[in-house]
Amino acid sequence: MTNWSRRSFLAAAAVLPAVVAACGSLSDPGPGSTVGDTLRISLSRSIKTINPYSVGSPDADRAVQGAVYSALTRTGADGSTQPEIATSWREVDELTWQFTLRQDAAFPDGTPLTSQDILWNFDHLLDPADTTQSGSKLRAFVSAVSLPQSEVLQFSLREPATDLPGRLSLIYLTTAAFAANNNLDTAAWGTGPYRLDDIDLENGAQLSLNPHYFGPAPAFPEVAFSVLASEAARVAGLQSGEIDLALTIEPSNLPQFADSHRTVLAPGPRAHTLAINESHPALADPRVRRALNYGIDKQAIVSSIFGKDFPILPGQVLFGPYQDPAAGVGAYPYDPEQAKALLAESGHGGGLSLEVSIPAGSYVAGETVVQAIAQQLAAIGVTLRLTPEADSFDRQAGPNPPDLAYIAWTTEYKGGYQWLDYYTTTFSMSNTTDIGFDTLLTRALATGDPTTQRDLIDRAMRRYHDEADTVFLWPAPLTAVHSAALNWTPRVVVWPQEVTRAGT
Numbered sequence: 001m002t003n004w005s006r007r008s009f010l011a012a013a014a015v016l017p018a019v020v021a022a023c024g025s026l027s028d029p030g031p032g033s034t035v036g037d038t039l040r041i042s043l044s045r046s047i048k049t050i051n052p053y054s055v056g057s058p059d060a061d062r063a064v065q066g067a068v069y070s071a072l073t074r075t076g077a078d079g080s081t082q083p084e085i086a087t088s089w090r091e092v093d094e095l096t097w098q099f100t101l102r103q104d105a106a107f108p109d110g111t112p113l114t115s116q117d118i119l120w121n122f123d124h125l126l127d128p129a130d131t132t133q134s135g136s137k138l139r140a141f142v143s144a145v146s147l148p149q150s151e152v153l154q155f156s157l158r159e160p161a162t163d164l165p166g167r168l169s170l171i172y173l174t175t176a177a178f179a180a181n182n183n184l185d186t187a188a189w190g191t192g193p194y195r196l197d198d199i200d201l202e203n204g205a206q207l208s209l210n211p212h213y214f215g216p217a218p219a220f221p222e223v224a225f226s227v228l229a230s231e232a233a234r235v236a237g238l239q240s241g242e243i244d245l246a247l248t249i250e251p252s253n254l255p256q257f258a259d260s261h262r263t264v265l266a267p268g269p270r271a272h273t274l275a276i277n278e279s280h281p282a283l284a285d286p287r288v289r290r291a292l293n294y295g296i297d298k299q300a301i302v303s304s305i306f307g308k309d310f311p312i313l314p315g316q317v318l319f320g321p322y323q324d325p326a327a328g329v330g331a332y333p334y335d336p337e338q339a340k341a342l343l344a345e346s347g348h349g350g351g352l353s354l355e356v357s358i359p360a361g362s363y364v365a366g367e368t369v370v371q372a373i374a375q376q377l378a379a380i381g382v383t384l385r386l387t388p389e390a391d392s393f394d395r396q397a398g399p400n401p402p403d404l405a406y407i408a409w410t411t412e413y414k415g416g417y418q419w420l421d422y423y424t425t426t427f428s429m430s431n432t433t434d435i436g437f438d439t440l441l442t443r444a445l446a447t448g449d450p451t452t453q454r455d456l457i458d459r460a461m462r463r464y465h466d467e468a469d470t471v472f473l474w475p476a477p478l479t480a481v482h483s484a485a486l487n488w489t490p491r492v493v494v495w496p497q498e499v500t501r502a503g504t
Helices: 006-012 061-068 115-126 133-141 164-170 176-181 231-240 286-294 298-305 336-345 366-378 392-396 418-423 435-446 450-467
Strands: 038-043 073-075 081-083 086-093 096-101 142-149 152-157 194-200 204-209 222-227 245-247 261-276 352-359 382-389 404-409 470-483
Touching: 038 231, 061 194, 061 204, 061 222, 073 164, 081 086, 081 164, 086 164, 096 164, 115 133, 115 142, 115 152, 115 176, 133 142, 133 418, 231 245, 261 286, 286 336, 286 470, 298 366, 298 470, 352 366, 352 392, 366 382, 366 404, 392 404, 404 418, 418 435, 418 450, 435 450
Parallel strands: 038 222, 038 245, 352 382, 352 404
Antiparallel strands: 073 081, 086 096, 096 152, 142 152, 194 204, 204 222, 245 470, 261 404, 261 470
16 A cells, blocks of 8 residues: 655655555456456546536546546646647736647547637636636636637736636536537536446446547546445445445555555645634634644544654645645644633633534545544534535535535645635635635735745735634545556546556
């Protein structure tokens, strides 16, 4: 099993480890030693939508989206932004970017993806009537998209966006006719390496090759995604040989696969926090929020569950090697006495009861770590009521959000800070009230000067830390088990075109 120390992890990879554990010989009989023509991948939650303009969960929606659709750019396993439909790009000036478009992309029936098709997608998203996630994000910084030449797509910006190529990696492309005549939540028409043959949002999806894909043909002609929402079902699928690759496997279950499969356990790019609902009267007080940060022995929890050298967050959601942390910001030390003093000072020395929501099945050892957190906070007088729920994300965006939520956000491409809007007051699932953080982030995103931008980001991180607008925990672990007959570079989403046969 690949179990990375902090030092070896930082030295060994720019983003995610490209090495998995040694395993039994491919000639060994039994599950895990061979794969057929259909690559069988488990999803840890039901698919909510495959709409090309919806940024879904990496362990469900995005696995399907990224296989059947293409975007202007894509994010490599190393976090780099790479060409896809755009073969190159250049920043003309702070408010103008141009992308050169490839001319050989085609849909599964051989119909070409035209420059006009591509333009339509962005015009559609810029229409204020559009209600999708991608549209609302795009309209915040793009004023217009045009075709100054037949093979050149131009973006006119409202504000500088030094990371624009990365931001466009999850805006997938289809046609106006298909969008008008189909339910994009359950039907797909893209120029990716696969085509969608069948989908059941609760149970999975079936894919086959797009015969007109512009890139190298994937190793597997067919893909079967199966929704296995429980840990027990994923483990059973691996044991029986019915699943070739599964994410989100509890660390305690990894050793049983050491001789038959390849296993992964490493810090991933997402930052785990307890999101705080600051509309709660007690949680509106920063002293209470700081008390929660002081009251959790984060290193003890991750050491016991994920390994003794597993890192914790440095008191912020920027952490290496994915992002450069803000200078002068460090982790809250474990100090239960300080936590008790802050609770007493805020008028909650007699105890405090809070609900914490846990997305069921989404995070590695989610319930286990939150139970450990609850035990530690009980020692300072805070009682947590744990609520595992499949609709945790919807609930956070609804009228009755939980007091706390165990969650993880990040970007997967290196560079750029737009993804920090997950932590602003305006994000749909955020329940914070810190306008000061919003202001600093807005100013940072609006400048084209890298030095000024970094200074503002550092100030924003220090403010978020000092106001304790979240409970900073640890990098979200990436765990996986896959057949020894496969090669796969670990990342938080499994795109089947990135999985190859061992020895090729």
